[in-house]
Amino acid sequence: MTRRLVRTGCQLGFLVLFACLLVVVLDNKFRVLPAAIHGHLPTHHAGFIVTDVTLTSCNVINVFSSCKLDPDRWHRIEKDLYLNTGWTSRAYLHFERKREEDLAEGDKVVVDLKISRFNPGATDISPDKRDDWEPRPGGIWLKRTAERHASDSGKALTSVDVLFGADAVDPRHNWEIKDTPLLLDSGTEAQEARLSIRRGPPPKLTKPIPRINEHGRFKIMQAADLHLSTGLGKCRDAVPEEPTPGQKCDADPRTLAFVEKLLDEEKPDLVVLSGDEVNGETSPDAQTALFKAIKPLVDRKIPYVAIFGNHDDEGDLNRQQLMEILEELPYSMSIAGPEDIDGVGNYYIEVLGRGKTSNSALTLYLLDTHSYSPDERQFRGYDWLKPNQINWFRDTAQGLKRKHHQYTHMHMNMAFIHIPLPEYRNSNNYWKGNWLEPPTAPGFNSGFKDALVEENVLFVSCGHDHVNDYCMLEKDENNNKPSLWMCYGGGSGFGGYGGYGGYVRRMRFFDFDMGPGRVVTYKRVEWGNTEERVDEMMIVDGATVIGPQEKH
Structure with missing residues (x-):
């Protein structure tokens, strides 16, 4: 009897230990x-x-x-x-x-x-x-x-x-x-x-109101794929491996030093964080990683907007929780968007005209391109914009038209997403920049490119593919005229991959001159000829999409 009780007690003890260990694992x-x-x-x-x-x-x-x-x-x-x-x-x-x-x-x-x-x-x-x-x-x-x-x-x-x-x-x-x-x-x-x-109590935050400056200019910096971690992070495919001989490459400090250098030199009026700010796999505390992306902007009082990529919510916070944090940070203009629309971060912001006007000069549309395909058997790879998102975009753009007509000068529209559209694969189009990896656009085409053209969006820019940084010109099939520029931001973070032949991290800018209605885009690199404007070109003139060598 004693042996039986001991054996039973041991079995129960083992079961308790196993259950506790199972809880830890789960x-x-x-x-x-x-x-x-x-x-x-x-x-x-x-x-x-x-x-x-x-x-x-x-x-x-x-x-x-x-x-x-x-x-x-x-x-x-x-x-x-x-x-x-x-x-x-x-x-x-x-x-x-x-x-x-x-x-x-x-x-x-x-x-x-x-x-x-x-x-x-x-x-x-x-x-x-x-x-x-x-x-x-x-x-x-x-x-x-x-x-x-x-x-x-x-x-x-x-x-x-x-x-x-x-x-x-x-x-x-x-x-x-x-x-x-x-x-x-x-x-x-x-x-x-x-x-x-x-x-002390938390200060009351007021949303920034971006405005065309007194010289009629406005500059947007697109920070694509920062891939920040909890902790210093590990450099991937760094060029060069050691920024200074003998100095170890820590991913996040090097990424943020690059960001801060460009913020100080370019002095953008708005920063667009176009997804994968957080490298979820290396961010057991995503709040810490997200804060690092935002701190340089807050220190310089620069307004910013953010959307999410496929890695942001792979840590301990989902998209809704990340957006709740962003909405409460200083100088943030990020918004979760309508709850009845797929995704988190479907919204738009207006940049007002110069002076004291309350009319919009620029409209930026930001949409959530989600993460991985919900139907891997039929459409492998990545997710796509859903019909209700596209309908929301069309309805919003249509609803804003009357208001935009009140602007006495030329109003312009643009869009930012994370995952590229299927049309980014069209190598028959004119393109300029680096095309070093196959565009990982979704296998299903939900028609968002056509909606962008119909609503007179001049360019759309994405991230996701780190070593592609080209801008591609889509033409109208009926009259063969330029209809839409599709750009990549170019990978900027050392926590994400950057291989394919010594690719140097970079950042894209869009410089608006509202007088003639022009948009010039270019990139700045982290190493090498760091002062050069790489692949600089005019993509809009007279508030109209133009092709290479064209000028209105």
Whole structure:
């Protein structure tokens, strides 16, 4: 009997262990599930004051170990501080918060937070100053006060967040990222968890209003396929492999240095992020990667719009969650678009004419080209624009026509997508630039090119195929006249592939001169003759599509 009980107990113990391990495996495999609720995203609103911060660690195969605290008191940021790389270890950051009006006598308010192995006040002469700092797990030190005025002094912490990696940044106003990572038993720099804290209430964001400048000019920079990661990222097919002899190539710092150089030299009026900003496969925390793409733009107060590619949502956030973040960032004009239309990010923005006019001079249409084919058996490869998206585009363009006619000068339309249209494959058309890989357009043609022509869109530009950077001229079949330019942005990020014969990363620009109604496009490269405008050509004149050597 004793042996039977022991054997049964062992079997039950094994089953419990197996079940726990299965939970770990499933949690790692389907780690998008916790992100579906992403408890940290909606909490950054006014009215709350942080009263305490702590960290919990647990072992998932120990049924008596838990990373949860009382949910009525503590808010847990739903990000494992080990990024799910630990087989059994988990850790989460919690913070306690109260509304200002609910603060009771004796409640303490956090007015400072530091990460350190030692008491930050250890060098203070006064013992009272040393006692101001309270230790918490993970090297967290808090300075708290019970003074009633502290909650509205501007010093009080009002929210806390977690980002990852040695190069983590936070583009949100009033947020400060801590230079020192949490003191955890973590591995590589990509696993360094860093705290970002906010002081004061979140500022009210107003959408930028882009406008043609006083000289009648407007410049768009298209940043295609940045492929940013959580952490520094690994360079792929870098040319040259070492930007400086002996200097290691880290993908994200090198990509962002390229972006910042062009922002400073070209001074674009608007940046279009045309998909695959985030390299989902290497972004267990997609928020961190997305923030890195946005920070240089916020620092320079440059408006921007974004659409998604096939890799953005392969990390821990889906398209809707990524767009929710973008919509709340400074200088963002990104919009999720109508909920009853397929995809996330079907929208348009207007660039107003010069001076004080409220009339639109330029209209940019942005559409979601989705990811992979929903019917691999019949149409292999990538997805296509759906009929309701095309109908939305037609209806929107038609609805805007009367308003655009109020503009006293020449109004122009353009479009940006991620995955190229099937017509990009037509090698019989005139094209200029690099065509180094087969265009990976969808196998099914839903007719969006025809809709673009019918609604007088002058050019469409995409990304996706990193080493194609050509512009192709589509002609009207009836009169053989130019009808639409179809361009590639050219791959810009070192985290994505870039092979095929030493291809150098690049960025495309569209320069508008509203006086004569002209559009000139060109590219700038990351290495080599970096000051040259590559393949510069006029594609629009008199607000009309023109072919090579033509001029109105």
